[in-house]
Amino acid sequence: MLTKTSTEVVRQQNTALVLSALRRKGALSHTEIAEQTGLASATISVITAELERSGTIAKTEQHVQGGRGRPRVLFAQRRDCGYVIVVRISSDIVQYSLADYGGVLLDRFEEARSHDAGDAAAFGQVFLAALERLLQRSRIEKEGVLAVSISSKGLVAGDGARLLWSPVFGRQELDFSKLLRPDWRARIMLSNETLLVAQALAAKAEEKGDAFKGLAAISLGHSIGLGLARRGRSGELDVSAPNFGHMLHASSAGLCRCGAYGCIEAAAGFYGILRAAFEVPSDTIPAKFVPLAEMDKIAAGARQGQRMPGYAFRQAGIALGNGISRMLSLYEPMPIYITGQGTRYFDLLQKGVEEGLAQSLQVRLEGLPEITVVGDEQRLVFDGHLDRALSAVDSDITAAGHS
Amino acid sequence: MLTKTSTEVVRQQNTALVLSALRRKGALSHTEIAEQTGLASATISVITAELERSGTIAKTEQHVQGGRGRPRVLFAQRRDCGYVIVVRISSDIVQYSLADYGGVLLDRFEEARSHDAGDAAAFGQVFLAALERLLQRSRIEKEGVLAVSISSKGLVAGDGARLLWSPVFGRQELDFSKLLRPDWRARIMLSNETLLVAQALAAKAEEKGDAFKGLAAISLGHSIGLGLARRGRSGELDVSAPNFGHMLHASSAGLCRCGAYGCIEAAAGFYGILRAAFEVPSDTIPAKFVPLAEMDKIAAGARQGQRMPGYAFRQAGIALGNGISRMLSLYEPMPIYITGQGTRYFDLLQKGVEEGLAQSLQVRLEGLPEITVVGDEQRLVFDGHLDRALSAVDSDITAAGHS
């Protein structure tokens, strides 16, 4: 449905455009902003004056220039304009970070999670306390925090605040909005971890300037994650994290820790590979956690040509390949990026992946998708967090306008 | 990426809003347009004056009113403002229709397709000749045609003009844009048939006013089609037709007529059901066309409790159910609408569908999706055609503006 538009919307949009240019390119002068945005110089004057008045951006005093004429004055976000909290929840640790409005990391600490205690309510209290600690350590007021961006593996509800299913808490729903709402007026954002990887990779690809249409990020590890970033018709980036790890592969894949049979994860997650390698009956309840050393041993065996370990990785690869082929059937063709701890076994998976891919019409028509292994998943997740949180904050600011 | 906006964009948007209100609600008066769109009365005056000047809309002379004050004058699209051609290509016939800018059907004829001749180039010539005939019969100039909307089963390229794969022409690519471009300046639109069903159903749902989030249409027949209609974040409707029928189901499903093994269609398409019912080896090259009478016989057998026919439908149902569950894993939960000739066997499929659905985490979390059988697929396809083509024409008109 279309909606009414007025000139104020135009201003909002163009203000957002200026802020995002500043976000992407760093400090810019009047003329550079005009170049980047395509707006007229006069318009830039009005918009920057307004943003400066509201305390969002400021002139930086450095007038570095060798040129001839009047020196440029650079605009940049006022970094003390507000703060962003980033929380990465993983199976073993929870990492709390504080960054300023400019995206500069100010503080960070981690807390170990006990493997056995998976009580969501208890975690909520620990979580709240940690946020308070983060504020105290940097002497920042709650009101100064503009966004709290949280990530976990698992399935996030469409509203972006509720964790519906996660490897850590299972089906215990975790509503971060409800948890924080009375006290915190910051924007609460919950994202799937691999979604953030996709977001970060998409941002990088756009930076490079090559015509970006879409990409898929797949994270291999104890669980299997998928993040999609696609450019919508309107030109905006659309990122999502479908429930790939627990998409049905084949019932032969056995019992998954989600309780269903035949998920991709039950074949390609670490515990699935382990189960196949040791010929454990496939309806055994899977281990909560597989030490990496254990996986390394199996991989070593497979590389030495042992039969069952090799078979286990191959089966895992086929499950992945089939899953990717199904995903490509339901979306457009796009390049695939593989991350996560499991990439260290990608040599063992690759053959199976290609075999699993080759079976479908989609791949026969379009050819094998481009598959790239990328390292440093944690860094990508954090970058994705910042990208997402800060652009949300930017749009909040432009929406608030002159109130 | 955001993009520059100016006041002209505002005008375009609001003009489009007026046109779409007129399209949805029929003839409207000045005040009614203001109500529908939320725009100020003064704005309506300017926009309608402009549209009237350009010949897109006109005042209808009927002043039906019992009320007291000044009678309302109704605005409506000038039906002779332009024309739209709709072509439905199915396996046995090709239907050509002509409608005016108001969406009123003016002329229609069908041409039988010979089953053997699947030559794409030859078809192109037949197609062109038929379009000419359509023009001649109604004495309309080529320039008066604003859009040619074509539909077929199969896979349509992202540009909306090339047929990449179809049950009729196989992998012979058919580029309608290239075929029509020199002579026709109309907008060329090629859509998957089931996409149009989804579009029509979504339009109906929006009309009803219930908060519409998304839906999936599945067409059962010789081949299996999927159309998705989802509301994007920006509020616009996003319809697509992923390659569902040839998504990998399980290699046990046997050889598909696309040449791959294990497609959903190879299990749930008519020929797949027939093959299973008669215990034909699953790598047999599938029949091009299965008479409906043949299918009816198998169904009758299944309803009488015969083993293999019952098994065949059940297998088909499971393939569908698994496919739907995978689709729901990769998108959000949404209601499912089933159409096509195959709906007459839905009683036989249903059990298997539910069984196939129940296996996945997604369904365990969200519950079984709502499944509705809807008849009159051909009507829905035509409605979808008109909806899509006319709104495209509307946006062309608003984009052209005062040139």
Place this chain on the structure above:
DNA sequence: GCTTTTTTCTCGACAGTCGAGAAAATAAAT
């Protein structure tokens, strides 16, 4: 014929963008 009622049209105010040229601020030249 006058009043009432409803609808449509018009006018001035306001918000936004744009292009052109003025003003500012520096480096190089004289």
Place this chain on the structure above:
DNA sequence: ATTTATTTTCTCGACTGTCGAGAAAAAAGC
């Protein structure tokens, strides 16, 4: 030291668009 050239930033008037209020139009009732 002063002038000139160059580059950047700012400002002004023109243009386009929406909006609210009230005027004008057109019919029904008295």
